[in-house]
Amino acid sequence: MLQLQDTYLRLMLLSHIAAGLKRNDPEALRAAGVDDRQLERLQELRTIDLHRLARMRSPLIGVAVDPETLKAGLRAIAVRGELKAVEDYFIRNGASWRLMQRLFKMRHKLTLARRREFGVRRSDGRQRLPEMAMRERIWRAWEALGPLHSRERYLKLHQSFPGLPIEALEIVVAEYESHAL
Numbered sequence: 001m002l003q004l005q006d007t008y009l010r011l012m013l014l015s016h017i018a019a020g021l022k023r024n025d026p027e028a029l030r031a032a033g034v035d036d037r038q039l040e041r042l043q044e045l046r047t048i049d050l051h052r053l054a055r056m057r058s059p060l061i062g063v064a065v066d067p068e069t070l071k072a073g074l075r076a077i078a079v080r081g082e083l084k085a086v087e088d089y090f091i092r093n094g095a096s097w098r099l100m101q102r103l104f105k106m107r108h109k110l111t112l113a114r115r116r117e118f119g120v121r122r123s124d125g126r127q128r129l130p131e132m133a134m135r136e137r138i139w140r141a142w143e144a145l146g147p148l149h150s151r152e153r154y155l156k157l158h159q160s161f162p163g164l165p166i167e168a169l170e171i172v173v174a175e176y177e178s179h180a181l
Contacts, residue, residue: 001062010061011054018042018050086155092118093158094165096127103151127167134161138169139176 004010017029029039045053053059087104095103097111106114115122129135141160145153157173158166 001064003060003062005057007054011051013061013063014042014050014054018045086151087114088118089155090166091115092120093162094120094122094167095154096167096170099154099166099170103154122167127165127171129168129171130164135172135175137161138164138172142169142173142176 004013017034020029030036034042083104087100087106090100090103091111091114097106097108100106100111101108130138138157138161142153142157145156148156154166154169157169158164161169
């Protein structure tokens with residue numbers, strides 16, 4: 001258990017406990033070792049008395065952190081950060097709003113706002129495509145990437161052809177897939 005020394009944190013926790021009692025939720029406190037008499041007394045305290053109790057060092061007040069759920073939470077934060085970095089990569093490298101919607105469930109307006117945020121400008125009209133020989137190389141590279149998730153495939157494909165915007169790669173892939181069907 002991490003002992004709380006900060007008066008403000010102690011007051012917040014004591015206020016939270018008192019509010020929990022008012023919502024008839026004392027079971028968690030009993031499980032933490034607070035007996036019924038202490039619960040009744042906490043419930044009777046005025047705000048000024050809660051402040052005084054928070055300033056005292058005699059009642060040990062602390063928090064416990066479950067290492068497994070903390071580990072899971074930290075992992076979720078890391079995954080979200082990685083996903084955000086990949087989203088940023090796609091936006092910065094010219095992905096269409098349709099691809100952003102398909103791969104990241106990102107709305108059209110949000111894609112446009114993110115482009116503005118990064119200073120990414122897109123020319124009007126249809127995306128200019130590379131020569132046929134380059135298109136063939138793009139298609140072969142796409143096929144070689146195999147059964148990866150589309151997001152990973154486009155990322156790796158763009159890393160193989162960094163001089164092209166992702167939208168151009170998307171159009172070439174769609175073109176070849178429509179002919180392959």
